[in-house]
Amino acid sequence: MGGMGKTTVAKAIFKKYQDKFEGKSFLQNVREMKLVKLQEQLLFDILKPANTRVSCVDEGIHEIKRRFHNRRVLVIVDDIDHMKQFEALAIKYESFGLGSRIIITTRDQHLLKILKVDMIYKLPAMNREEAFQLLSWHAFRKNSPDKEYLQVSRKVVDYCGGLPLALEVLGSYLFERSTSEWKSALEKLKFHPHPEILKSLKISFDKLHDYELKSIFLDVSCFFTGMSKDYVMKILDGCDLYPEIGITVLQERCLVTVDHNLKLVMHDLLRDMGREIVRSESSEPGERSRLWHHDDVIDVLRNESGTEAIQGLTLDLQESDKASFSTEAFRNMQSLRLLKLNYVNLTGSYDSLSNELRWLCWHGFPLEVIPKDFDHPNMVAIDLSYSKLIRVWEDSDLLLEKLKFLNLSHSHYLTQSPDFSKLPNLEQLILQDCKCLLHIDQSIGQLQKLVLVDLKDCKALRDLPESFYELTSLETLDLAGCSKFENLAEDLGEMASLTTLILDNTAMISIPPSISRPKNLKSLSFCGLNRPRSTYPLPPLLARLLNLRELYLDGCNLTDVSWVKTVEFAGCSKFENLAEDLGEMSWLTTPTAIKSVPTSVCRLTKLKSLFVYGFKWPLSRLPRSLSVFNTLRAVSLAGCSLTDDAIPMGFLRLNFLEHLDLQRNGFRSLPSFSGISKLQSLSLAGCSVLRAMPEVPKNLKILNLSWCFALEGSPVLSALPSLRNLGKLYLDGCNLTDVTTSMSGLGKLQSLSVYGFKWPLSRLPRSLSVFNTLREVCLAGCNLTDDAIPMEFWRLNFLEHLDLERNSFRSLPSFSGISKLQSLSLAGCSGLRAMPEVPKNLKILNLSRCFALEGSLVLSAMSSLRELPGYHSPNFTEIPVLHNSLKSLTVIHMEGR
Incomplete structure (x- = not known):
């Protein structure tokens, strides 16, 4: 990506290290130089002879190898975009002397992979x-x-x-x-990026030499940012754009990234650059290839001015803003392949829509059935969530051979699924929260490419058709929240491809033995199977599930379980025994009823996480054998009644341990943890008799000392300045003096919680404002009064969450200057007489138990407000303009006392 500062960083490196080499060369803007000139520049920079002319590229390569093979040089090659440039400069290990350093900047990461460079460094955006x-x-x-x-x-x-x-x-x-x-x-x-910024960014786009790559980039920038990579690739594949290679190329050129949730992400300026490219196609919106801007789309549809140039169009309305147009507006858009019409009404014949359509997203689809003239055989993905459908297609002969994705979620009137025989290549079926859905059509068994079925919260569904168990490719079945669903057939065991099965909060009476037969099952969830008349012994044959890695059993009436590698037993109150054969387990959470840990626990050579909350260790000490688990990364020993000397020295040699939870134990002192060099988070919350904070590694990121009442101030405070990587600090309920003066070195602190802290003079110190990285602050219960918050506090530019509950304010200054603030809680500020100004982007405002607040609650400026809890705030007389201005508001509570 252009403009990231690659050249600037390269220049700084060159300036710092150039004197340490026998020769040096900074080749700038290589992309714009001819190959022979590039070679001559390199020879001149290092040799400084009067004549460094070369007649051709081959001669230049020979000269570079001959002259430099025994010279220790520093060469920086800036902005390479083609392999020919590498080859012309003879950039190979044998071309330069021992100890040479070659630094390359490029917009194309794939070139570096071809070269097999020693290290690739991706320059991050500025904080x-x-x-x-x-x-x-x-x-x-x-x-x-x-x-x-x-x-x-x-x-x-x-x-x-x-x-x-x-x-x-x-x-x-x-x-x-x-x-x-x-x-x-x-x-x-x-609407219009700055020309100089656009010019730099557009270089990367112009280097995309084929139509498919440019089309993918423009489609993503106009329509698909923030959407699932897998979903978008199905659509683009249906458009014959070859996204498997295309998305990879765009990633290598830093034009698109894929986040940890596997969603496509694009820098806002790259997105704007793509949209400006489309906007520059024509001064008339109807003659552009893609339309996404609300006003442009409305004008084109109302004036019926669309043309064959339009390939994609999105109009994303809310349910309260429905609009109506004639289908004739689409008559001339015969190249239209991507269409989003959320909460739009169309009147007229659907045969006006292009046969090139691949993607249709129409939330709030207004009809009770899809009409006969809706015949679009090239459709790949249909999303009609929140529709008014009672049944799906009016014409049972409608064939959609290319359809891979069908989402009818939240269609609350839908009573039956479609005839699947007309959707032979369907891969994903999503029917979440179809509350009236009674039956799944028998034809579903014909879908031999179906990999996902999501029936979550289909509360009327009682069973699946027999043919369902004939599916040969199904990998994921989600029946969570199907509160009337009672039985899975024995044929479930024949579904060899099944990897994930979710049965949370169903009405199942028993767990069928056949559940142990799908040999590829990796994740199994039975959370909430707690019917009072029965307990649920898992079938002993569960041991045959050799690939099972995750088992979720929260809130179950279980009697026995074993043979799994990731176990979460929270709330399994009847579970008493762990199996002896635990050798492959990598994650273990014990329930409260376990009386002893089997000796086989010492054979858990792959154990990474151990959670034994509330376990009563013999003699209130940890066994020395615990220290053999040198693979452990996370350990919770909370509530285990551990006392002084409970932790053996061997435990302090767990080299990979990153997270340690020792909450609610009886320590008065603890050994040094400084030897656990990788430790990132330590919680000692609720260790009420702990008198001194132990030594901790300097790289610690999270420290929780809340409710450690016996901690003495000075030793704790003196340890804080050395923790320069600390990001979260919790000191709720501690009897410490002013901590802020001891926190000056915490330059990365993002979260600070000091609930119940007694600040001198009931005012916050001005020094609190130096922590300009803070995103979350809790000052609840601190007995703060009027003028307690200094003006410097408003310089916390990144603050997103502020908790001022249960303080003694009667008035507060304006919060409008903290532009990033998303949530503000004033709950329990019973003397507060007027609501302060807040930023318009605020999403959560808690005014519960603000008994003195009176009169009209004016919220019209808070267009982003989503939640407004106001329990027991009885004196509001009205909330004006509520329905017009607060379009994002989803939760409001205004109960009286």
Whole structure:
């Protein structure tokens, strides 16, 4: 991705290390240089002869190898985009002397893989603090903006998303301009990226040499950011765009990324660049290839001005904003392949829609049945969630051979599934929360490519048809919340492909023995099987499930279980015995009824996680054998009544341990944990007689000392400054003096909780504002009064969650300056007489038990508000404009006392 600062970093490295080498060369903008000139530049930089001319590329390669094979050189090759450039520079180990260093910058990671470089470093985006400073230097020629520019500067930083080029360009562009001009520029940037930023980013797009790659990029930037990679790839594959290789290439060029949830993600500026490319296709929206902007789509549909150029169109309305158009508006869009019409009504014949349609997303589909003229044989994915459908297709002969994905979730009136014989290639069927669904059609057994069936919360469904168990490719079956579903057939055992089975909160009377036969089953969940008339012994043949890795049994009436590698038994109150054969288990959580751990526990050579909450160890000490588990990464020994000297020295040699929970034990002192070098989180919460904090490794990220009443202040506070990587600190209920002066070194602190802390003079110290990385702060129950919060507190630019519950405020200053604030709790502030101003992006506001708040509660500015708990706040007389302004509000409670 262009503009990340690759060249700047490379220059800094070159400047720092150039004097340590016999020769040096910085080859800048290689992409724009001819190969012979590139070779001549390298020869000249290192040899400095009068004549370094070469006649052809082959001669240049020969000269580079001949002259440099025994020289220790530093060469930086900036912005390479083709293998020919590597080859021309003879970049191979044997071409340069021992100890040479070759540093390459490129927008294409695949080139580095071909070269088999020693190390690839992906330059991260700037963090918010760095971005704020860079913008300030260019816009104000100093480290921070003037006060009146603070809010608008934050918005520019948000827009730039950590991209140095954008921060520099916009900072210079906005230099010595008024705040109103800044705001105007930001409005313009929503629709038109700055030309200089666009030019740099567009280089990567222009290097996509084939139609399919460019189409994938534009489709993702206009329609698919934030969506499942697997889902999008099915759609794009149906469009003949070859996404399997295409998405990989875009990832290698940093144009698209895939996050930890396997969703497609794109930098906002890249997304805007893609959309600007589409916008530049024509001044008339109806003549562009893709339409996503609300006003453009409305105009095209109302004026019926669409053309054959349109390949994709999305109109994403809310249920309260439904709009109606004629199907004739689509008559000329015969290249349309991607269509999203959430909560739109169409009148007229559906044969006006293009036969090229591959994707249809129509939440709130308004008809009770899909009409006969809805004949689109190339459809790959249909999503009609929240529809009014009672049955699916009016024409039972409608054949959709290419359909792979069908989602009818939350269609509360749907009583029967479609005839699946007309959907022979269906791969995913999602019918979540279809409350009236009584039957699944027998034809489902014909779907030999079906891999996922999601029937979660289909509360009227009692069983599955016999043919269902004939599915040969099914991998995932989710029946969670099917509260009337009682039995799985014995034929379940024949479903060899099944890997995940979820039966949480069903009405099953017994667990069929056949459940032990699907040989590939990896994940099994029975949570909530707690019918009072029965307990659920798992079939002994469960031992045959050699691939089972995860078993979830929360809240079950179970009597015995074994043979699994990941076990979560929370709430399994009748479970008493662990099997002796535990040798392969990698995760163990014990329930409260276990009386002893089998001797085989010492053979758990792969154990990574051990949770034994409430276990009563003999003599209140851990056995020395526990230290043999050198693979352990997470250990919870909470509530185990452990006392001094309970932890053997061998335990402190668990080299891979990252998370240790010792809550609610009887320690008065603890040994040093500094030797556990990888330890990231330590919880000693509720160790009420602990008198001193143990030594901890300096890389610790999370420390919880809440409710450690006996801790003495000075030793604890003196240990904090050395924990420079600490991100979360919990000191609730501790009898400590002012901690902020001892926290000055905590430059990465993001969460601070000091519930019940008694601040001097019932005021917060100004020093609290130095922690500008804070995202979460809890100051509940601190007896804070009016003027307790200093003005410096409003400089916490990243603060998202603020808890001020149960304090003594009568009034509060405005919170509108904390633009990132998402949740604010004032619950239990019984003397608070007026609600403070809050930022318009606030999502959660808790006013419960604010008995003194009176009059009209004005919320019209809070367009993003989602939750408004107001339990026992009886004096509000009205909430004006509630239905018009609060479109995101989903939870509101306004009970009286």
